[in-house]
Amino acid sequence: MSKIPPLSRQALSNLELFRGLPATALDEVLASAAPRSFARDCRVFNQGETRVRAHVLVDGWIRISQSGSDGGQVVLRFIGPGDTFGAVSLFTDRRYPADADTLTDATEVSWSDKALLDLMNSHPQIAINAIRIVGQRLQEAQHRVRELATQSAERRVAHALLRLTRQVGTATARGIVIRFPLRRKDIADIAGTTLYSASRILSAWERAGWLKTLDRRIAVESLSELVRIAEDESETGRGAIAASADRHAG
Amino acid sequence: MSKIPPLSRQALSNLELFRGLPATALDEVLASAAPRSFARDCRVFNQGETRVRAHVLVDGWIRISQSGSDGGQVVLRFIGPGDTFGAVSLFTDRRYPADADTLTDATEVSWSDKALLDLMNSHPQIAINAIRIVGQRLQEAQHRVRELATQSAERRVAHALLRLTRQVGTATARGIVIRFPLRRKDIADIAGTTLYSASRILSAWERAGWLKTLDRRIAVESLSELVRIAEDESETGRGAIAASADRHAG
DNA sequence: CGTCTTGTTGAAGGCTCTCAATATTAGTGG
DNA sequence: CCACTAATATTGAGAGCCTTCAACAAGACG
Numbered sequence: 001m002s003k004i005p006p007l008s009r010q011a012l013s014n015l016e017l018f019r020g021l022p023a024t025a026l027d028e029v030l031a032s033a034a035p036r037s038f039a040r041d042c043r044v045f046n047q048g049e050t051r052v053r054a055h056v057l058v059d060g061w062i063r064i065s066q067s068g069s070d071g072g073q074v075v076l077r078f079i080g081p082g083d084t085f086g087a088v089s090l091f092t093d094r095r096y097p098a099d100a101d102t103l104t105d106a107t108e109v110s111w112s113d114k115a116l117l118d119l120m121n122s123h124p125q126i127a128i129n130a131i132r133i134v135g136q137r138l139q140e141a142q143h144r145v146r147e148l149a150t151q152s153a154e155r156r157v158a159h160a161l162l163r164l165t166r167q168v169g170t171a172t173a174r175g176i177v178i179r180f181p182l183r184r185k186d187i188a189d190i191a192g193t194t195l196y197s198a199s200r201i202l203s204a205w206e207r208a209g210w211l212k213t214l215d216r217r218i219a220v221e222s223l224s225e226l227v228r229i230a231e232d233e234s235e236t237g238r239g240a241i242a243a244s245a246d247r248h249a250g
Numbered sequence: 251m252s253k254i255p256p257l258s259r260q261a262l263s264n265l266e267l268f269r270g271l272p273a274t275a276l277d278e279v280l281a282s283a284a285p286r287s288f289a290r291d292c293r294v295f296n297q298g299e300t301r302v303r304a305h306v307l308v309d310g311w312i313r314i315s316q317s318g319s320d321g322g323q324v325v326l327r328f329i330g331p332g333d334t335f336g337a338v339s340l341f342t343d344r345r346y347p348a349d350a351d352t353l354t355d356a357t358e359v360s361w362s363d364k365a366l367l368d369l370m371n372s373h374p375q376i377a378i379n380a381i382r383i384v385g386q387r388l389q390e391a392q393h394r395v396r397e398l399a400t401q402s403a404e405r406r407v408a409h410a411l412l413r414l415t416r417q418v419g420t421a422t423a424r425g426i427v428i429r430f431p432l433r434r435k436d437i438a439d440i441a442g443t444t445l446y447s448a449s450r451i452l453s454a455w456e457r458a459g460w461l462k463t464l465d466r467r468i469a470v471e472s473l474s475e476l477v478r479i480a481e482d483e484s485e486t487g488r489g490a491i492a493a494s495a496d497r498h499a500g
Numbered sequence: 501c502g503t504c505t506t507g508t509t510g511a512a513g514g515c516t517c518t519c520a521a522t523a524t525t526a527g528t529g530g
Numbered sequence: 531c532c533a534c535t536a537a538t539a540t541t542g543a544g545a546g547c548c549t550t551c552a553a554c555a556a557g558a559c560g
Binding site: 068091098117120122125137138141146193 | 323400
């Protein structure tokens with residue numbers, strides 16, 4: 001459908017995966033790259049699919065979510081411009097471990113397993129970059145494991161929002177706005193709770209005046225209060241839903 | 251204290267991190283390796299420490315656990331012979347993200363950041379092996395995130411035990427025995443629950459005759475029942491502690 | 501024999517889920 | 531612009547899993 005302009009060497013060298021490569025190497029990378037574009041709300045790949053490729057998102061936003069045989073679902077990650085995704089499966093069991101859906105119109109480039117391995121073998125820096133990327137995600141995932149195992153639903157929602165503001169927040173007059181629309185169910189799947197608890201927590205925070213949601217877009221007005229919820233040790237581990245906000249609102 | 255025999259090329263090539271390397275490369279790897287040995291219950295490195303190295307365990311068992319500022323703690327992983335550990339931090343923020351403690355006497359070899367980077371640059375296969383290793387752990391961690399977010403404490407304990415039997419189980423006359431002693435608190439920290447819940451769940455399973463613990467060592471006698479608990483979809487998501495076992499025991 | 505660590509178990513309370521009903525908003529076609 | 535429909539959000543009530551606290555038992559060890 002749409003025309004996809006060829007990626008420039010310049011653009012390529014700004015991607016974390018290909019950072020620090022000489023120009024000749026970038027040309028090799030470009031030669032084996034397959035561009036593709038998607039409309040909003042499209043499935044880029046399915047959990048379990050075996051024709052795996054290494055993807056880099058050029059433009060747009062993508063949600064990575066995993067669901068179990070029991071129907072339980074979690075959002076693992078949001079992918080933004082410049083992020084690598086779906087690449088780990090090339091090295092493990094050659095099946096995508098999660099679904100990828102576009103949240104906006106999006107364009108990506110991807111490489112086959114063979115192409116990527118060849119590139120890494122001739123340019124080890126690519127492999128080293130990949131270790132850094134995957135390593136960061138491993139640390140994030142482990143951090144999240146601890147969060148889920150030890151903290152209350154309210155604190156997890158606070159953490160989730162803080163991460164979102166950092167990763168995809170834009171400062172505006174109305175506060176820090178999260179760049180794409182999120183349903184309560186999305187928040188719940190990110191924080192590992194239910195739609196209902198997420199709704200209660202967020203509306204309590206709205207009552208307290210710490211954030212607003214307009215058209216599914218969340219605007220955080222008082223980041224410091226969220227930080228307090230997320231860090232405050234006086235909150236006894238697992239704690240009352242939105243108790244802090246309601247205490248505050250009186 | 252103890253004498254550490256030099257690692258053979260043969261032994262080295264059996265480690266996943268150095269798989270598929272030519273003999274000359276293995277010699278290079280050996281040249282920069284620093285061996286070290288520990289008694290039981292020793293700290294190998296501390297969470298937050300900045301003098302990071304890449305470690306490979308040659309012999310023994312190590313527990314990797316992370317604790318938060320609030321005191322909450324989780325066991326992230328057990329490290330056995332041949333496993334790599336502590337290496338990801340070389341590529342990210344140059345701080346160990348967790349504590350490492352020996353569960354038995356142990357010997358390891360380690361490499362400095364510079365040595366490992368040099369080796370990877372001259373032998374990309376090492377970097378590619380590392381991606382596979384870290385990638386597998388990322389997938390495991392993400393799987394665990396989903397588990398913690400959606401499943402009941404009982405199912406999580408069942409999953410934890412199943413993972414342990416697979417990773418460190420030995421088949422004996424008494425069933426599958428987990429190779430090193432585990433306290434109830436350890437089980438709780440693995441499964442993301444409390445000491446008390448873990449105790450209740452495990453003693454219910456003992457009553458049902460599905461496992462026994464002798465001297466802190468857990469012996470699983472009926473793996474299939476554990477699998478049933480872990481997978482059974484009739485258990486409504488988050489479910490009654492040890493209800494299945496007590497139902498079974500009458 | 502005392503002490504310390506670890507494990508078990510009861511009771512109570514509370515956070516969080518589930519279910520249901522209603523309100524609100526988005527999307528569509530006239 | 532408005533009616534109509536579907537999707538989403540809010541909120542109450544109730545149940546229940548799990549935590550928390552407390553007391554006690556059982557070994558390990560000097």
